[in-house]
Amino acid sequence: MRPGEADGTNAVDRLDLNTVPELNLEALRRAWEGSSPPDLAAYPDPEATELVEALARKLGVPAEWIVVGHGSDEILGLAVRTLVPYGGRAATLxxxxAMYARFLAAHGGATVPVPEAKELPRAALRRADASVYLLASPNNPTGTAYPAAAYRALAASSPRPVVLDEAYHQFAGQDLLPLARAQPNVVVVRTFSKAYGLPGIRVGYAVGAPEIVQRLRAARPPFSVSSFSIRAALSALADDRFVTRTVARARAGRRTLARGLAGLGWKVWPSQANFLLIGPSPEAVRIHRELGRRGIWVRRIDYPGGAAGGCLRITVGSPEQIARCLGALAEVGA
Ligand SMILES: Cc1ncc(COP(=O)(O)O)c(C=O)c1O
Structure with a gap:
């Protein structure tokens, strides 16, 4: 059954958002049970202290090293506004x-995009005329995650702040927090929207040395994380089973989807995340449209662009969604 099919709503496969197909109902149920009307009738704790402290205990850093926000989007936007001078630049892959360029544009600036390569393009990133590095690991939309040593070497070679966006790190089995603990210019950004299965609560956070994190805190609107979201994030943090199960399913699904796509003749980018990039294909626009008509939403990526056509990014869904997606792709042709 498709999500929402029973009540006739949302009868599409949302394979365009890089979220997991499972709902984290347990965390939501516990949060709901722990909420009370006075809780929600008052403003939330402006510092989200309980959540910050729970994260600090779990991650083994002092509470001053953490800031939470309204999704990691808010944190990334704050990082741009506080670490890049107005009109300045950030080096990205x-x-x-896509949000990195939007945050920079809203700040009167721009990204300096450095092409992904087999190894982290450290020299080109260092040459970029930019105030910060803004790097997603695994990267979206390719799913590339470079070894921690490569990010460490980049951070050690320059005093510029290095913002490492680990929205998908659980799917890669990678943890870049030791870099943030060791190097004062590294900030790691994470979210409850992906492996935790809670994109609707809009909670993300950053971990890093207080010199940078306090700047983000100072710029954050005080009530941007709601009382209910704080509770939901706390209950999700208290139980790792959902993440463990979901990540195992996503990795198995990634293998099935990759095999199926390769069998249909697609070039599949090696991915360490819960999505796969395929293409380029001169037919990308048509195929994207045809899939949409069949109720399968994937993301068209205008890359590499030009005559080569674009790519498609497909979220690893449930086994049924994977089967439907492969079936539809077989119908519409490569
Ligand atoms: C690389 C990356 N970072 C951050 C986000 C934003 O996540 P959220 O604002 O839901 O925490 C996304 C969402 O797709 C993403 O792909």
């Missing part, structure tokens, strides 16, 4: 998460 190319392709990467």
């Amino acid at each position: 190319n392709p990467t998460f």
Whole structure:
């Protein structure tokens, strides 16, 4: 059954958002049971102290090292506004998460996109005329995650702040927090929207040395994380079973989807995340449209662009969604 099919709503496969197909109902149930009307009738704790302290205990850092926000989007936006002078630049990989360029544009500036390569393009990133590095690991939309040593070497070679966006780190089995603990210019950004299965609560956070994290805190609107979201994030943190199960399913699904796509003749980018990039294909626009008509939403990525056509990014869904997606792709042709 498709999500929402029973009540006739949302009868599409949302394979365009890089969220997991499971709902974290347990965390939501516990949060709901722990909420009370006075809780929600008052403003939330402006510092989200309980959540910050729970994260600090779990991650083994002092509470001053953590700031929470309204999704990691808010944190990334704050990082741009506080670490990049107005009109300035941030060095990113190319392709990467589209919001980085939007945050920079809203700040009167721009990204300096450095093409992804087999190894982290450290020399080109260092040469970029930019105030910060903004790097997603694994990267969206390719799923590339470079070894921690490569990010460490980049951070050690320059005093610029290095913002490492680990929205998908659980799917890669990678943890870049030791870098943030060891190097004062590294900040790691994470979210409850992906492996935790709670994109609707809008909670993300950053971990790093207080010199940077306090700047983000100072710029954050005080009530941007709601009382209910704080509770939901706390209950999700208290139980790792959902994440463990979901990540195992996503990895198995990634293998099935990759095999199926390769069998249909697609070039599949090696991915360490819960999505796969395929292409480029001169037919990407048509195929994207045809899939949409069949109720399967994937993301068209205008990369590499030009005559080569674009790519498609497909979220690893449930086994049924994977089967439907492969079936539809077989119908519409490569
Ligand atoms: C690389 C990356 N970072 C951050 C986000 C934002 O996540 P959220 O604002 O839901 O925490 C996304 C969402 O797709 C993403 O792909």
